[in-house]
Amino acid sequence: MNADLQESPRFQKPVERRDFLGLAALWSAGVSFFVALLGTLRLPMPSVFPESSSQVKLGPLEKFKGVKMTAFPELRLWVFSDEKGLFALSAVCTHLGCVVGMEEDGGFYCPCHGSRFDAAGKNIAGPAPRPLPYLKLFVSPDGQLVVDRKKEVNRKVRLTV
Numbered sequence: 001m002n003a004d005l006q007e008s009p010r011f012q013k014p015v016e017r018r019d020f021l022g023l024a025a026l027w028s029a030g031v032s033f034f035v036a037l038l039g040t041l042r043l044p045m046p047s048v049f050p051e052s053s054s055q056v057k058l059g060p061l062e063k064f065k066g067v068k069m070t071a072f073p074e075l076r077l078w079v080f081s082d083e084k085g086l087f088a089l090s091a092v093c094t095h096l097g098c099v100v101g102m103e104e105d106g107g108f109y110c111p112c113h114g115s116r117f118d119a120a121g122k123n124i125a126g127p128a129p130r131p132l133p134y135l136k137l138f139v140s141p142d143g144q145l146v147v148d149r150k151k152e153v154n155r156k157v158r159l160t161v
């Protein structure tokens with residue numbers, strides 16, 4: 001190699017293979033350590049949150065008085081009102097858990113496998129083995145209507161208002 005060129009301030013000595021492999025190993029170890037550190041720091045944060053309480057406030061009780069039907073699609077239920085009081089009906093199909101829709105005649109239809117329920121939630125066609133569940137309703141001390149999505153009640157039970 002030309003001696004003048006090697007003495008130039010802009011001259012860079014070529015990286016030798018041994019040095020290159022050493023640097024590559026060092027960078028790989030550093031990146032691996034950093035990724036492992038990120039994973040370790042993320043461990044305390046759950047990726048799946050536990051289901052919220054089964055009891056959910058639906059709103060002030062007055063809001064439901066005299067209202068024939070109020071839908072809560074996010075909770076997959078309806079609150080109905082009849083001459084005896086209020087009741088909540090689950091919109092979860094008793095076959096495999098799809099969300100049923102309301103039909104014009106007041107009955108319910110499951111789009112997954114075609115189960116049909118009458119206006120009272122009774123299974124009348126399709127593979128659904130049971131009627132739609134009626135859910136427990138009660139009033140909280142602050143006057144809110146509350147549904148307990150895990151407690152079924154008899155279909156004749158009404159919350160008198």
Ligand code: FES
Pocket residue numbers: 093094095096097098110111112113114115126127128
């Ligand atoms: S899930 Fe409703 S009929 Fe199958």
